[in-house]
Amino acid sequence: MSEDKKVPAHPQMTGPSRRAILAGGAALAASLFTPKFLRAEDFPTSAINTTGLAVTDDTVTIGILHSITGTMAISETGSVQAEKLAIEQINAQGGILGRKIEYIQEDGASDWPTFAEKARKLLVNDKVASVMGCWTSASRKAVLPVFEQNNGFLYYPTFYEGLEESPNVIYTGQEATQQIIAGLDWVNKTKGAKTFYLLGSDYIWPRTSNKIARKHIENFMEGCQVVGEEYYPLGHTQFNSVINKIRLKKPDVIYAIVVGGSNVAFYKQLKAAGIDMTKEKPLLLTISVTEDEIRGIGGENIEGAYACMKYFQSLDNENNKEFVAAFKEMWGDDMVIGDVTQAAYLGPWLWKAAVEKAGSFDVDKVREASPGIEFTKAPEGYVRIHENHHLWSKTRVGLAQADGQYKVVFETEDLVEPDPFPEGYQ
Amino acid sequence: MFSGYSMSELGAIFAMQGFAGLILFSVFVLMALGLAIIFGQMGVINMAHGEFMILGAYVTYLVSNFFAEHLPGLFGIYFFIAMILAFFASGLLGMAVEWAMIRHLYKRPLDTLLATWGLSLILQQVYRSLFGAREVGVTIPDWMMGSLPVTDMIEVPINGIFVMVLAVSISLAVYFMMFRSTWGKQVRAVTQNRVMAGAVGIDTEWTDRLTFGIGCGVAGVAGAAFTMIGSTGPTAGQLYIVDTFLVVVFGGAASLLGTIASAFSISQAQSIMEFFLSGSMAKVLTLLTVVGILMVRPQGLFALKLRK
Numbered sequence: 001m002s003e004d005k006k007v008p009a010h011p012q013m014t015g016p017s018r019r020a021i022l023a024g025g026a027a028l029a030a031s032l033f034t035p036k037f038l039r040a041e042d043f044p045t046s047a048i049n050t051t052g053l054a055v056t057d058d059t060v061t062i063g064i065l066h067s068i069t070g071t072m073a074i075s076e077t078g079s080v081q082a083e084k085l086a087i088e089q090i091n092a093q094g095g096i097l098g099r100k101i102e103y104i105q106e107d108g109a110s111d112w113p114t115f116a117e118k119a120r121k122l123l124v125n126d127k128v129a130s131v132m133g134c135w136t137s138a139s140r141k142a143v144l145p146v147f148e149q150n151n152g153f154l155y156y157p158t159f160y161e162g163l164e165e166s167p168n169v170i171y172t173g174q175e176a177t178q179q180i181i182a183g184l185d186w187v188n189k190t191k192g193a194k195t196f197y198l199l200g201s202d203y204i205w206p207r208t209s210n211k212i213a214r215k216h217i218e219n220f221m222e223g224c225q226v227v228g229e230e231y232y233p234l235g236h237t238q239f240n241s242v243i244n245k246i247r248l249k250k251p252d253v254i255y256a257i258v259v260g261g262s263n264v265a266f267y268k269q270l271k272a273a274g275i276d277m278t279k280e281k282p283l284l285l286t287i288s289v290t291e292d293e294i295r296g297i298g299g300e301n302i303e304g305a306y307a308c309m310k311y312f313q314s315l316d317n318e319n320n321k322e323f324v325a326a327f328k329e330m331w332g333d334d335m336v337i338g339d340v341t342q343a344a345y346l347g348p349w350l351w352k353a354a355v356e357k358a359g360s361f362d363v364d365k366v367r368e369a370s371p372g373i374e375f376t377k378a379p380e381g382y383v384r385i386h387e388n389h390h391l392w393s394k395t396r397v398g399l400a401q402a403d404g405q406y407k408v409v410f411e412t413e414d415l416v417e418p419d420p421f422p423e424g425y426q
Numbered sequence: 427m428f429s430g431y432s433m434s435e436l437g438a439i440f441a442m443q444g445f446a447g448l449i450l451f452s453v454f455v456l457m458a459l460g461l462a463i464i465f466g467q468m469g470v471i472n473m474a475h476g477e478f479m480i481l482g483a484y485v486t487y488l489v490s491n492f493f494a495e496h497l498p499g500l501f502g503i504y505f506f507i508a509m510i511l512a513f514f515a516s517g518l519l520g521m522a523v524e525w526a527m528i529r530h531l532y533k534r535p536l537d538t539l540l541a542t543w544g545l546s547l548i549l550q551q552v553y554r555s556l557f558g559a560r561e562v563g564v565t566i567p568d569w570m571m572g573s574l575p576v577t578d579m580i581e582v583p584i585n586g587i588f589v590m591v592l593a594v595s596i597s598l599a600v601y602f603m604m605f606r607s608t609w610g611k612q613v614r615a616v617t618q619n620r621v622m623a624g625a626v627g628i629d630t631e632w633t634d635r636l637t638f639g640i641g642c643g644v645a646g647v648a649g650a651a652f653t654m655i656g657s658t659g660p661t662a663g664q665l666y667i668v669d670t671f672l673v674v675v676f677g678g679a680a681s682l683l684g685t686i687a688s689a690f691s692i693s694q695a696q697s698i699m700e701f702f703l704s705g706s707m708a709k710v711l712t713l714l715t716v717v718g719i720l721m722v723r724p725q726g727l728f729a730l731k732l733r734k
Contacts, residue, residue, distance in 0.1 A: 069551060071558035071661045202706045232705035235665040237656045238453065239447030241700035248439050262663050264561060264657030272583035272655070274573030296561025296657050301571075327525070330677075 021391065038356065040098025048097060048360045051151075054127040055361050060099045062087075062348075063122035065133030065143070065336060070110025073262070073371040076135045078292055079157050079344035080105070081331050083132045086348035089326065093406060097359075098353045104128060112142035119143040123150040129361045130155065132347045135340070137161060137204055144169070153363045155347030158340050159287070159309075161208035162420040171390045172383075173343040174310050175208045175420045179287050181216055181396035184307030186410050187253055187285055188221050195227045199242065199258065202231035203366070206257035209287065213255060215425045227251050232258070237265040242243035243273045246282070256286045263293055267301045277400075278304030285397075290338025291404060299404035309339040312398045312406040323379035336404065342379050349375050350385065382415070390418030438579035447697035450588040453655070454689035457666050458673040459600055460645035462685040465674055467604075467617050468534050468637055470528055473542040475670055476663025477549035478642045481519060482512030483651030483658040484557060487564045494565065497635035502567045509650045516646025528638060529631065543580035546663070553660040559658035570654060584652040592651055596644060597686065603640070604682060615635050617680070676716050678726030688727050692716065 045057050054061035064083055066076040089102045093100055104126050106118040106218065115134065122128045130153040134140040137160050147154050147168040154169045162175035187193045196217055200206025212230060217224045227249045230242060239262075246254060258266045270277070270284075277284050284305040291313050294302055313324060313336060323345065328335055350373055356360055358369035374384040384392045392415040398406025431439075457479070464472045472478075472683035489508035493501050523545065530536045570588060573581040606608040612633045615623040624630045656662065669692075677688030692712060695713075720726070 005513065068559065071664070073554060074659055074661075077559045131573055230704050236705065236709075237652075237665055238450050238697075239442065240583075241697050242705060244439055244443045245701060247442070248435075261561070261657040261659060261662050265655055268655055269583070272571060272573060272585045274575070274581040274583070287571055292560065295563055296659065298563040298565065300565075340594075358672055422430060 013423060038094070038098050043097045043359070049362065050360075051362050052127060053090050053129045053361050054362075055099065055129060058099055059102050060096060060129050060361060061102045061104060061126065062351075063119075063126065063128040063131040063133065064103050065106050065108055065115065065118055065122060065131055067108045067110040067139075068105075068136060069107055072108075072110040072135055072139075074260075075292065075294075075340070076108075078338060078341035079132075081335070081340045082157075082327070082345035083348060085327055085330050086345050088330070090348055090352055097354050097361075100359075101348070108134070108139055112138050115139040116142045116146050119146040119152070119391040120150070123147070123152040129153075129355075130351050130363075130366070132344065134158070134159075140164075140169070146344065151363050153351075153366060154412075155351060157344035157347060159343070161205045162422070164220060164259050165252060165388050165390075165420050167389075168363075168390060170347075170370060170385065171418075171420075172346045172350065173340060173391075174393065174395070175390055175418050176212050177419050177422045177425065178310070178390075178393065178395055178416045179308055180209060180261050182412050183285060183287070183306075184213060184216055184221065184255075186308075186397050187283065187306070188224060190410070191252070191280065191283055193252035193283060194224050195249075195251045196224065196253045196255050197227055197246055197249055198229040199254060199256045200231050201234050201236075201257065201259045201262055203234060206259070206288070207231065209257055210255070212422065212425045219424065232262065234260060234262065238261050239266045239269045240273065243270060246275075251282050252321075254284045256284060257288045257403065258286075263289060264296050267297045267305075271301045276304070276370055277302070280304070284359040289400075290340065291406065292338035292341065294400065294404045295336060295359075299400070299402045302400045303402045304408070305400045306401065307398050307406060308395065309398065309406075310393045310395060311339045311342040312396060312408055313337045314398070314405050315380065315396075315408060317379075317381060318378050319381070346375060346378055346383060346391070349377070350383075354385075384415070386418050388418060388420060392417060431627075435579065438577070438607050441576075441580050442582070443697065443701055445582055445586065447694050449583070449589060450686075450693035450697050451690050452586075452590040453652070454673050454693050455593040455597060455686055456589065456628065456648040456651060457670045458646065458677075458685050458689055459596060460641045460643070461670050463600065463604075463644065463679070464638055464641035465671075466680045466682070466685070467613055468532075468634065468641075469617075470638070471535065471539040471542065472537060472641075473667065474546035474549060474663075475645055476665070476667040477546045477553075478516045478520060478645040478663075479649030479652065479666060480553065480658065480660070480663040481516045481549070482509075482646030483564070483662070484553065484562075485512040485515045485646070486650040486653045487557075487562050487658055490565050502569060505567060505570065509647050512646040512650040513643040514646075516649070517639040517643030518678050520642025520645075521635050523642075524635045524638040529634065532634070550660045552662075557660070559660060561657050561662070563656055564653040566654055588654065589651055592647075596647065597682075600644065601682060609633070609636065616683060640734075668676065672713075672716060676726055678728040681726070681728040684726055684728030691727075 015308045049055040066080050067073050091100050108115040131154045134156050135158050140156055156169050157172050159173040159179050198210045200210055210231050214226050217226055287308050289307050353373045354366045354370045358365040370385050371387045376382055396408055397410040401410050458517055461475050464470050486508040493504040550585055570585055573583045575581050612628045615632050616630050673689045677684030695711045696708055
């Protein structure tokens with residue numbers, strides 16, 4: 001993907017640029033009507049950067065740290081694209097405190113020690129003011145000590161298992177309870193589901209998520225029970241046996257957290273085995289398949305499944321329409337946008353808001369300013385940063401369509417509070 | 427586990443489970459045949475085997491797109507053409523690789539391991555640059571998806587039948603080429619004694635190249651077939667490589683029959699254990715059993731009798 005694609009500005013958010021003001025009185029007059037417009041001259045570098053970060057009189061440098069090679073490139077490419085879009089849009093509005101954002105992109109190469117090494121390089125050598133990055137929990141765990149030692153600031157986009165709250169990370173994706181509980185309650189209330197078969201790839205996120213799901217089903221949902229729980233190694237491609245087991249147990253709901261290449265195999269074989277998900281017998285509910293994954297699975301193979309996320313590309317609101325249009329204009333019409341891609345897009349915007357509230361790029365001040373930061377232009381609607389560094393956001397359920405998009409069938413009325421250490425679910 | 431089910435229900439489930447085992451067997455055979463030719467006959471440890479398979483899958487993807495756009499009327503049969511093209515694409519790439527890299531390493535078999543592993547990384551990145559890092563979706567003709575109801579309760583996946591038929595026909599084809607054709611004789615002669623084979627007038631270089639090419643071509647066909655049941659992405663080949671080596675090594679490297687016997691035993695063991703235990707546990711037990719047997723019988727299930 002080339003870097004020189006035309007960059008669309010966020011139509012309603014464009015403020016006049018610094019050059020325009022210098023150009024003449026008309027522009028100056030215009031700037032008076034946009035009081036939030038900030039000029040670099042008002043913020044001397046020495047005052048807003050006391051810890052030696054990579055901030056000059058007209059630029060600020062941040063890091064992007066994702067895998068663009070290796071297994072995880074499949075998933076992380078969308079995040080990189082969203083972050084670059086957000087950065088370009090912020091720059092088109094005049095940047096942060098009058099400074100344009102420049103980025104240094106490093107490749108984690110789907111290898112966790114490489115992530116740690118590149119994080120150290122970004123923080124120690126490049127002195128970046130913040131980092132947008134990581135995708136898997138394993139990569140986040142690998143960079144965490146580096147960020148805490150060097151007091152860096154990471155915006156982490158993926159929905160994940162929770163059980164973490166670092167002063168050096170803002171989690172823009174959902175932690176497990178935000179993604180799981182509302183979906184289970186919904187399927188129980190509207191579909192009358194009583195029996196659940198839990199299925200997942202064998203690593204920390206599916207296991208922790210299913211643990212929370214099981215606790216919720218057994219302790220908080222009356223008359224409901226788990227009839228099977230099963231894990232398959234990452235990369236497993238043969239699901240015929242488990243499909244037969246599911247037939248035997250006849251659950252109301254298959255709760256699937258299968259990831260990566262296994263995902264494609266699982267849904268193709270489910271369909272080939274004659275289980276028609278549009279009949280909802282059993283109904284399939286997943287928290288691991290976004291629009292991005294459907295591209296690999298094929299819409300016709302997953303039609304009729306339900307997914308529980310906070311964002312779907314098909315969300316019907318003005319913010320999202322602008323976001324989808326801008327994303328496609330920058331990266332191509334055939335792009336699809338999944339939950340994590342949207343969460344990655346929030347990162348630069350939340351950082352911008354926190355820096356402006358703090359009036360400084362210093363990590364300590366940005367951290368202090370972060371709780372309570374809200375972003376009203378979020379494609380998912382409205383989000384706010386909680387004291388625990390996670391986001392308040394809504395939970396939604398989407399029904400997979402043959403064209404690879406989800407139709408939103410449910411959303412929580414209120415924002416769901418993030419609870420990374422849920423009591424009663426451990 | 428089985429209380430509260432009627433006999434006919436249980437019978438149906440076991441019939442379908444037996445069939446699931448047979449499908450797994452066919453998948454293993456398809457994966458392993460190409461490697462059995464290359465590793466078994468030539469002694470080359472081809473770590474890039476999975477990437478040759480994925481080349482076949484990408485060829486299928488391209489052909490399906492071509493048919494969808496230009497020949498929608500013939501979409502139902504594109505898969506056969508895709509498999510033939512996949513055979514030639516992977517085969518030709520294999521011959522080129524043999525010429526450029528492998529032939530310099532015949533005397534250093536362990537180095538082929540490193541070289542082909544490097545090749546697999548290079549091929550992955552080439553796929554990533556050409557087709558993008560994301561997985562591509564291959565549209566399968568409608569008649570190949572879905573299932574065939576045998577009775578009220580027993581349903582058999584059509585793509586499973588397809589994979590089984592393919593596995594049987596390719597095994598037969600390889601058998602005839604290996605044991606009933608001149609080329610097969612030459613391959614076996616070169617394997618047994620390269621110098622003598624050369625002395626009696628066999629073009630050993632060409633035989634090697636063709637063998638490697640055919641091995642890779644068979645991998646390509648397997649890759650094309652696997653678009654029905656698995657994913658097509660730059661690193662998808664890695665999903666198959668461990669099982670593939672497991673089957674070939676367990677079967678006894680130089681024996682075609684061994685490969686098939688080992689594919690059968692591993693697939694049955696795994697699918698039965700998957701049904702009664704959990705998925706990860708089944709895998710662990712399968713691997714432990716294989717390691718245990720290989721400790722007692724390092725040459726694998728079937729080995730050629732050689733005078734030492």
